[in-house]
Each structure stands twice: as C-alpha cells, then as structure tokens.
Amino acid sequence: MMLPTHALVGLAIALPVSVAFPEFASLCLFSGLFGGVFPDFDLYIGHRKTLHFPVYYSVLSLLVIPAAVLVQTPWIIGITIALVAATVHSVMDIFGGGLELRPWEATSERAVYNHFHDHWIAPRRWVRYDGAPEDLLLSLSIAGPLLFVVEGRFLWIVVGALAVSVSYVVLRRTLATIAETLVENFLKKMLPDSLLAYLPARYVR
Template sequence: MMLPTHALLGLAIAAPLVVFAPDLAPAALVGGFLGGVLPDLDLYAGHRRTLHYPTLYVVAAVSVAITAAFVVTPWLVAAAFLFAGAALHCRMDRYGGGLELRPWEGTSDRAVYDHVRNRWRAPKRWIRYDGAPEDLLLTITVGVPLWLLLEGPFRWLVGAALLVGAAYVLLRRRLATIAPVVFGSVPEPVDEYVPSRYKGD
C-alpha cells in the first residue's frame, strides 16, 4: 500500500481518543501517524525488511499500551500508538502487492519480512499494488471521516495525504517506466543505495 494510506490508518487507530480522551488525543495522533510512516523509512535500505517487524511491533505495542494504562503519560500513549501504527503498516503490506517495481505483474512472492520466522511472507494482493485504484479508495474511505473529525494541523495532514495519494495513483504506472531510466544512470557512489528493482534488474 502507498505511504499516504499507511499514514491515514495510523491516524485512524488513534482517532477515537479525540472523543474519549481528548487530552491524550494529540499524543496518540502524532504517535499513530509516525508509526504509520516509520516502517517505510527503509525504502532505500532493505525495503520491507530493515524496519518492518510484523510481530515485534505488536509485542511492543501491547507491552507499552499495558504500561500506559497504569502510568498514563502523553509519551507512553504516543509510543503505544507509534508501535501500533507500525504493526498495522506491516500487516497491511501483507494484504497488498509484492516487493517489485511493477507489482501489478504479480511476479514477487515477497510482501514483508518476518524476523521471527526468518522468512518472507507472501503478498495476499487484496489491494493489488501500492497506488492501485482500490488503494486510493481505502485512502479516501479512511481520510474523509478523519478530515471531518480532526482539526488544526492534523486536518492539514489528512488533506495532504489525500492529495499526495491521489497524485501517486495517477502517476504510479508511469513512475515504474521512468524509474529504470532515472536510477539506471546514477553515479557510482550513489548507485549502491538504489534498490535493484528501480534499475530494472
């Protein structure tokens, strides 16, 4: 799934606190948003493996959430939602397409790496690929209620995610065509940081 979808899902799991614990909601929303984004920071360094921990994030989220239930602080609430958002991100990657430049071709059996079992988990392709029309539908389904519920900077985050998501969906297939041209001619020192799939390998 595309990053805007993950970011909005991270916000969505924290959104109930806007109603039930408004004093803790900002910390939860920041944590959820950052957790939704965090795993994809490994995009150029072992994507869907280096920062993707589908099991360990769940363990961390449950542990911190239990602690936060007894010692309620904004920092612990933020940490609980950060790990929960990251865990949800990894789970949702499994429901999407494989780890390949053109995931609509369905040639990869790698969705997300499971560090506990030491193996790649296969994609389910419920959402065929990141940037698919159904990915945008999920983004809109989650984003519109958030836009109506949230205020201030969080509403702007939601709006930005919706716009970026829509633009990405429009450009997704073109980007796959352009990537080997752009990344195939990068200079030698930078070349080692470019994933091989971007170079058409």
C-alpha cells in the first residue's frame, strides 16, 4: 500500500489509546504515525526487506503489549504503539502488490521479506498495487473517523495524507514512466557503474 495509507493506519491504531490517555494523546498519535511509516524508510535500500519485519515486529509487539498494559508510562505506551503500527505495516504489504516498477502488471513474486524463514513472501494482491483505486478507498475509509476525532496538527496530517493519496493515485502510472525515463536517459549515462549498482533492481531493466 502507499505511504499515506500506512500513515493513516498508524494514526488509527494510536487513536483509541490517545482517547484513553488524553494527557499524552499527542505522543500516542506521533508514535502511531512514526511506526506506520517507518518500514518504508527502506524505499531505496532493500525495499520491503531492510526495515520490514513481519515476524520479528509481531513477536516484539506481543512481548511489549503486556508490559504497556501493566506499566502504562508514556515511553512504554509510545514504543508499543510504534511497534504495533510497524507490524501492521509490514503485514499489510503482503496483501498488496509485488516489488516491480509497474506492480499492476503483477510479474513480481516478492511482497515482503520474511527474515525468520529467509525467503520472500508472495504478494496476495488484495490491493493490486500501491496507488490503486482500492488503496485510495482504504485511505478514505480510515481517514473518515480520524477527521472527526483528531485535532490540531494531526488533523492537518490526515488532510495532507489524503491530498497526497489522491495525487499519487492519479499520477501512479505516470510516475513509473518518469522514473524509468530518468534512469534510462540520464542516470545510466551520467553515473559510473559503481554508483548504478546501488540503484534498486526495479528501476534497472
């Protein structure tokens, strides 16, 4: 799924906790947002492998949730929300498309790397690709309740995520062509092979 969807899911995970602990609601929402987007910081460095850990994040979450329920300090609650949001992100990507540049062609069998079993998990394609119309529908349905409950800067983040979602869905296929043109016509001619080696495989034909 696209990054704004993950950001909104992270906020939605944090929402009930932020309502239960209004004294540190901002920390809860920030933790959810951060955990929701964190795995995609690996976009250009081993995407869906370097920071996506569907098994390990799940195990860590299961260990930390009881501690958060018992202790209830801001730190442990914040860390727990971030971990749960990163877990949900890593697992959600399995139900999206593959890792190829044009995921709507459905040619890649790589969705998310499973470090525990040391193999790639195949994409389920419930959401065919990041930026698909059904991805936008998911974003809108999660953003709906958030728009009525969150306030201040988090409300603006929700509105911003929706604006980015709509633009991304409209431009998704064009962006793939632009990326390919950029790589073929400029980067491949300008960069030495030693640097081109760092380019993610999906951009190199």
